[in-house]
Structures are given as C-alpha cells and as structure tokens.
Amino acid sequence: MSDENAAAVLSEEDLDLEALYRDSNVRDALEALDRELVGLVPVKTRVREIAALLLVEKLRRRVGLEAEAPPLHMSFTGNPGTGKTTVAQRMAGILHGLGYVRKGHLVAVTRDDLVGQYIGHTAPKTKEVLKRAMGGVLFIDEAYYLYRPENERDYGQEAIEILLQVMENQRDDLVVIFAGYKDRMDRFFGSNPGMASRVAHHIDFPDYSEEELFAIAELLLEQMQYRLSEPAAQTLREYIGLRKAQPHFANARSIRNALDRARLRQANRLFERRDRGALSRSMLATIEPEDIRASRVFGAAEETS
Numbered sequence: 001m002s003d004e005n006a007a008a009v010l011s012e013e014d015l016d017l018e019a020l021y022r023d024s025n026v027r028d029a030l031e032a033l034d035r036e037l038v039g040l041v042p043v044k045t046r047v048r049e050i051a052a053l054l055l056v057e058k059l060r061r062r063v064g065l066e067a068e069a070p071p072l073h074m075s076f077t078g079n080p081g082t083g084k085t086t087v088a089q090r091m092a093g094i095l096h097g098l099g100y101v102r103k104g105h106l107v108a109v110t111r112d113d114l115v116g117q118y119i120g121h122t123a124p125k126t127k128e129v130l131k132r133a134m135g136g137v138l139f140i141d142e143a144y145y146l147y148r149p150e151n152e153r154d155y156g157q158e159a160i161e162i163l164l165q166v167m168e169n170q171r172d173d174l175v176v177i178f179a180g181y182k183d184r185m186d187r188f189f190g191s192n193p194g195m196a197s198r199v200a201h202h203i204d205f206p207d208y209s210e211e212e213l214f215a216i217a218e219l220l221l222e223q224m225q226y227r228l229s230e231p232a233a234q235t236l237r238e239y240i241g242l243r244k245a246q247p248h249f250a251n252a253r254s255i256r257n258a259l260d261r262a263r264l265r266q267a268n269r270l271f272e273r274r275d276r277g278a279l280s281r282s283m284l285a286t287i288e289p290e291d292i293r294a295s296r297v298f299g300a301a302e303e304t305s
Contacts, residue, residue, distance in 0.1 A: 015059055025097035026051050029090045036090075037083045038219065039212040046203050047087060047094075054098045071200035072100065072175045073167055075189070077182035078205030081251030084179045085139065087205075092137040095175060102135035102173065109138070111145040114159040122155040126162045134174050143178035144188035160192060167198050208251050213240045216252050220259055221287070228287050235289040242297045258295065265291040 021027055030051065033044055053070060060066070072095065076084040089106050096104020113129055116122035130138070140146070146156040167176055178185065178195075182204060189196035208216065214237055221227060228236060239258065243249060266287055270279060 015062065017055060017059060020055055020058065024055070026055065026094050029093040029097065032093075033087065033090050036086055038215045039208055040083055040087075040205065043083070043087060043203055043205055046201070047091065050091075050201060051094050051098075054094070054100060058098055069100070069172055071171070071198070073171070073199045074175070074177045074201040074203065075185060075199050076177055076179040076203050076205060077185045079181065079207055079251060081253030081255075082205035082207065083252065084205055085141075087203075088137060088139045088177050088179075091177070092175075095137065100172075101137065101175060105133075105136040107133040107136065107138050108141060110141050111156065111159075114140070114163075115146065115154075115156050117155075119155075122158045123162060126159045130162070130166055130174070134170070136174070138174060138176045140176065140178050142180045144180050144184040147188055147191055149191065160195065164194050164198065210237070210240050210244060213244070213251070213255050217255050217259060220256055224259075224263075225285060226259075226263065226287055227285055229289070231289045232287045232292060235292045239292055239295060239297055246297065258292070259287075261295065262287050262291040265294050 030048060033047065037044070057070060074091075076088065078084060085108060088108075092101070092104050092106045095101045107129065109129055114122070114126045116125050146160055148154040148156055163176065166174060178188075178199065180188070189199070217236060217240075218228070240255070243254060243258065269288070269291065270283065
C-alpha cells in the first residue's frame with residue numbers, strides 16, 4: 001500500500017492532535033511543570049515548543065510524511081536551584097509518552113560517576129551508567145568537569161568520547177541532557193565541537209525574582225501543611241532580599257533550606273513551652289517571625305550595616 005493509500009485509511013481520530021496530546025501524558029507532564037515550578041516562563045515555553053514538535057512529528061509519521069526523529073540531546077544552563085533537574089524529569093515523561101524513549105526514567109550523574117581514577121577504569125564506569133540510562137534520559141550535572149585540559153593525565157576525555165559515540169549511534173534509545181553554569185557550559189562546548197554539534201536544544205534557566213522566591217516558599221509550606229503568620233510573611237520577604245544578596249545563593253534550594261531551619265526553630269519553640277498546656281492545630285501549623293529572624297542572615301546584615 002502506498003503512503004497516500006495508507007494515509008487515506010486513517011481515521012479522523014488517528015490524526016486528532018488534541019487526542020494525541022491528551023492520551024500521550026504530555027498534557028499531564030506540562031501541567032505538572034506549571035504546578036511544581038514557579039515562574040521560568042522562557043523554560044516552560046521552550047519545553048512546550050519541543051513537545052509540540054514531537055507531537056506533530058508523530059502525526060507526520062502516521063500519514064507517511066518524512067519524519068526523521070528530531071535531535072533531542074539538550075543543554076540546561078543556569079544557577080543552582082533553578083529547576084533543571086525537575087524539568088529534566090518532566091522531559092523524560094514527555095519523551096516516553098510520545099514513544100521517543102522506551103522507559104522514560106531519569107538517571108542523574110556527575111563526573112565522579114563517569115570518570116575513573118586510573119587507566120582502564122573510566123570505560124566500564126561510563127558504560128555502566130549508559131546501560132542504566134538506556135531507554136530514558138541521562139542527566140549530567142556540572143558536565144564541564146568532564147573536560148580538564150590542564151591535566152594531561154585526566155581521563156574525562158575518554159568518557160566524552162564514549163558519550164559521543166552513544167549519542168550518535170543510539171540516539172533513538174537515549175537522550176542526554178548536559179547541565180551547569182552557562183559560562184562554563186559555553187567553554188565546555190567550545191572545547192568539544194563534536195559534543196556541541198550533537199546538542200540541538202539549549203535552554204537557559206533564569207534566576208528567580210524575590211517575588212517568585214516568596215511564591216516558591218508559600219508553595220513548599222503548603223505542601224508540608226505549614227503556613228506563615230502575617231508578620232512571618234513579612235519577615236520571610238525581608239530574609240529573601242538579604243539572602244539573595246549573599247554569596248552561594250542557590251535559588252529555590254536555598255529557600256527550601258531556610259524553611260527547613262524555620263521548621264526546626266518552630267519545633268524547638270513549641271517544645272520549650274510544653275508545660276503551658278496543649279498545643280492547637282494552628283500553633284502546630286504556623287511559622288512565626290522569630291522562627292525566621294533567628295537566622296544568621298539577619299545577623300550578617302546588622303554586621304555590615
């Protein structure tokens with residue numbers, strides 16, 4: 001049967017893009033991204049564009065149109081705590097839902113998981129990781145550490161060569177996402193043109209604004225069934241402004257750490273008043289200003305003022 005005749009026997013349902021979108025779990029994955037991640041509009045837009053391309057390519061194949069599998073290896077750049085791993089997980093689900101990978105799992109690694117310490121150690125380590133990731137997505141964080149030209153005895157180049165071979169020859173069964181700081185990733189790709197030529201999608205993850213960080217905090221607290229009193233909300237906003245200006249700030253990761261410490265102080269505060277009668281549900285669920293203001297961030301601000 002010719003391509004034209006094969007296309008003619010397809011039902012309208014077979015070519016229903018909305019039905020494909022709904023049934024392939026792509027919608028669930030994109031909606032989960034919106035629920036889980038505050039802001040990141042450019043990132044979410046790019047993920048939707050990639051999903052749209054894959055959906056249309058799937059329909060093109062159904063009607064016999066040329067539909068070579070699009071290149072899917074990616075680079076995620078941005079500072080820590082901007083959601084790169086979460087987006088990679090959702091991307092794995094999208095690729096699996098559309099049949100571009102068999103399993104849809106995510107294997108997250110760093111240089112230490114791929115590069116050995118002596119001759120003959122790197123190849124088996126790298127191949128073992130690739131074996132685990134096959135059929136899904138391999139996420140390599142701080143990927144630029146694979147390449148250390150200043151060290152002639154470094155074995156990272158061997159891992160890169162194995163990755164390049166698999167990315168080219170088994171691209172229908174594995175998607176690789178490289179992640180890290182943008183400037184360092186740019187140098188990494190500049191030093192490895194073979195790697196750069198195989199990465200089709202470069203997505204930059206912006207830092208969160210103070211308002212977005214506060215929204216992230218509220219979302220995290222809601223998930224943990226805590227709430228901020230009104231004074232605590234104002235204190236947290238003040239904390240975010242101060243912490244964001246300090247070194248080693250890691251966006252959502254730093255906010256989560258701050259909330260974990262606030263919960264610790266809240267628990268200790270409640271414990272210290274244990275002889276004053278039973279606690280209410282509201283007291284157990286509420287973060288107060290002192291649970292946040294005890295942070296060293298406020299002390300550091302006073303010292304530098």
